[in-house]
Amino acid sequence: MKNRKFILPIALSLLLIILSIFHLVIGELSFNFTTFYNSIFNYNASNSTELIIHEFRIPRLLIALIAGSGLAVSGMLMQTLFNNPLAGPYVLGINTGSSLFVACSLMTGIPFFTNDFGIISSALIGAFIFGLIIIGFSTFVRSHISLLLIGLMLGSFTSSIISMLQTNSAAEELKSFTMWTMGSLQQVEFKQLPLIVIVFMIGMLLSVFLIKPLNTLVLGVKASSMLGLNIKMIRFTSIGVTAVLTGLITAFCGPIAFVGLAVPNITRLLFKTQSHGILLVGNSLIGACFLVGSDLLIELVEPYFHLPINVFTSFIGAPIVIYILIKRLK
Amino acid sequence: MIHLKNCTIGHTNPLFSLDEIQLLKGEIYALIGSNGAGKSTFFATITQQIKLLNGSITIDQQPLKKFSKNSLAKQIAFVESTSDLPDFLTVREYLALGRTPFTNTFGRLTAGDIEQINKIVQVLDLAPYLSKFMLNLSDGERQIMAIGRALVQDTPLIILDEPTAFLDYGNRKKIIQLLKYLAKKENKCILFSSHDIELCLDEVQQLLYIDFEEKKLISTGNITKELLIQKAFPLY
Numbered sequence: 352m353k354n355r356k357f358i359l360p361i362a363l364s365l366l367l368i369i370l371s372i373f374h375l376v377i378g379e380l381s382f383n384f385t386t387f388y389n390s391i392f393n394y395n396a397s398n399s400t401e402l403i404i405h406e407f408r409i410p411r412l413l414i415a416l417i418a419g420s421g422l423a424v425s426g427m428l429m430q431t432l433f434n435n436p437l438a439g440p441y442v443l444g445i446n447t448g449s450s451l452f453v454a455c456s457l458m459t460g461i462p463f464f465t466n467d468f469g470i471i472s473s474a475l476i477g478a479f480i481f482g483l484i485i486i487g488f489s490t491f492v493r494s495h496i497s498l499l500l501i502g503l504m505l506g507s508f509t510s511s512i513i514s515m516l517q518t519n520s521a522a523e524e525l526k527s528f529t530m531w532t533m534g535s536l537q538q539v540e541f542k543q544l545p546l547i548v549i550v551f552m553i554g555m556l557l558s559v560f561l562i563k564p565l566n567t568l569v570l571g572v573k574a575s576s577m578l579g580l581n582i583k584m585i586r587f588t589s590i591g592v593t594a595v596l597t598g599l600i601t602a603f604c605g606p607i608a609f610v611g612l613a614v615p616n617i618t619r620l621l622f623k624t625q626s627h628g629i630l631l632v633g634n635s636l637i638g639a640c641f642l643v644g645s646d647l648l649i650e651l652v653e654p655y656f657h658l659p660i661n662v663f664t665s666f667i668g669a670p671i672v673i674y675i676l677i678k679r680l681k
Numbered sequence: 682m683i684h685l686k687n688c689t690i691g692h693t694n695p696l697f698s699l700d701e702i703q704l705l706k707g708e709i710y711a712l713i714g715s716n717g718a719g720k721s722t723f724f725a726t727i728t729q730q731i732k733l734l735n736g737s738i739t740i741d742q743q744p745l746k747k748f749s750k751n752s753l754a755k756q757i758a759f760v761e762s763t764s765d766l767p768d769f770l771t772v773r774e775y776l777a778l779g780r781t782p783f784t785n786t787f788g789r790l791t792a793g794d795i796e797q798i799n800k801i802v803q804v805l806d807l808a809p810y811l812s813k814f815m816l817n818l819s820d821g822e823r824q825i826m827a828i829g830r831a832l833v834q835d836t837p838l839i840i841l842d843e844p845t846a847f848l849d850y851g852n853r854k855k856i857i858q859l860l861k862y863l864a865k866k867e868n869k870c871i872l873f874s875s876h877d878i879e880l881c882l883d884e885v886q887q888l889l890y891i892d893f894e895e896k897k898l899i900s901t902g903n904i905t906k907e908l909l910i911q912k913a914f915p916l917y
């Protein structure tokens with residue numbers, strides 16, 4: 352039991368490093384370490400190798416790492432908050448909240464709303480509002496399945512609003528939004544990375560403060576309240592952190608399905624614990640491995656056919672969800 | 682320990698009232714009442730989940746209202762009748778959650794916390810269970826772990842909502858006897874609700890029952906089974 356909690360994180364870290372290195376070097380371009388170093392700290396755009404590393408490889412790897420761990424941690428937060436192993440930002444419709452708000456702000460065409468900061472803000476606000484809506488429902492919908500169905504319906508409903516907006520918007524905005532909804536790890540530029548990393552770090556740091564409440568919440572809302580927790584505050588913070596992480600990732604990669612749902616379940620299966628400190632580390636590592644691994648596979652098959660990340664994660668994630676359904680809910 | 686005077690209990694509409702009841706350390710009290718009589722509402726009132734409609738409740742002479750959520754969790758431990766537990770929650774983790782009101786922001790267990798957990802593990806003889814998962818335990822074992830968690834919380838008052846509800850006769854008797862033993866040995870004030878009239882009359886000296894006609898909570902040390910049934914359980 353004890354060994355599991357020490358050896359697993361080390362093994363996963365090693366796996367993550369190996370996957371990341373492969374992710375960086377695979378492709379037609381070959382380069383040495385000096386070129387790699389230069390492309391970060393001594394960047395010269397006229398050198399085409401440095402340009403490719405700087406503008407494509409590094410952003411793509413970094414965003415895969417961030418999206419993987421961020422979505423997995425959001426999923427863990429939602430699953431414990433709702434006491435439901437099938438919860439996740441995507442199933443609960445929190446992603447679509449981001450999508451709706453990003454769609455609205457992109458289609459206004461006002462520069463303030465269409466720059467990076469504007470998009471992150473609207474994605475974040477959208478995620479937060481939809482998180483609150485789901486919490487509102489959860490206070491009087493007791494059944495796990497009903498809550499998920501409400502989340503899915505909320506998602507469909509919002510998607511239809513987005514479609515309405517799309518069909519009635521000008522070609523230029525339509526294009527930028529459609530590109531965005533495809534879900535991709537390849538649209539991030541190097542100069543956007545600092546903002547992304549900072550917002551991500553804020554989200555992860557805040558989630559550290561949720562470890563104790565989450566540990567207690569596995570006993571249920573009533574028991575946690577009797578142990579002295581302020582439930583309202585915890586719900587608010589959890590949704591806030593989820594909104595920051597999911598909103599950020601949705602803003603830059605578009606909706607990525609199932610990572611937030613499948614990874615927390617895999618993590619619990621592997622670590623066999625409900626200590627959220629351990630689960631937080633586990634989810635970050637496994638989430639990152641999962642997405643970097645998936646993207647590596649996509650890179651490998653890229654010469655033969657194009658595979659969007661969202662399609663691939665659904666392909667892997669949906670069977671896992673069915674497995675959990677059969678096992679848990681009988 | 683806890684002193685209730687001229688209270689009216691209910692969510693928004695009064696369910697029942699009481700004149701004066703005092704619960705002491707080292708004693709065990711059984712609360713008897715029909716379904717819907719207000720047992721859970723009574724517990725919710727004492728634990729400040731809902732407001733007291735009228736009257737006064739004090740814990741060690743301190744008005745209940747003055748306790749913050751966290752400081753109340755150091756006075757009263759509550760054991761629910763059922764709870765939805767997740768996969769992979771180990772007994773060790775479960776017991777440690779009893780320390781929640783005492784730990785820092787990050788929930789780190791101090792040496793003192795661990796000592797308290799180990800002490801309860803010894804009192805209840807839980808060592809063989811520590812690495813097991815809560816979900817793999819029987820109902821009776823799970824109830825003992827829940828009592829263990831309440832003891833780890835180290836509060837003078839322990840309230841249990843129908844601790845024997847899902848157990849067979851042997852386990853019911855075992856749990857009640859364990860609670861009796863703990864009240865004496867650990868000097869706790871223990872209050873539990875039950876439908877189990879015979880067992881409570883046999884094992885517990887102090888009974889509280891909700892008189893359905895007068896809508897009153899009454900404390901008694903001496904009542905016959907026939908009278909108790911007549912007073913507490915409406916036969917339609």
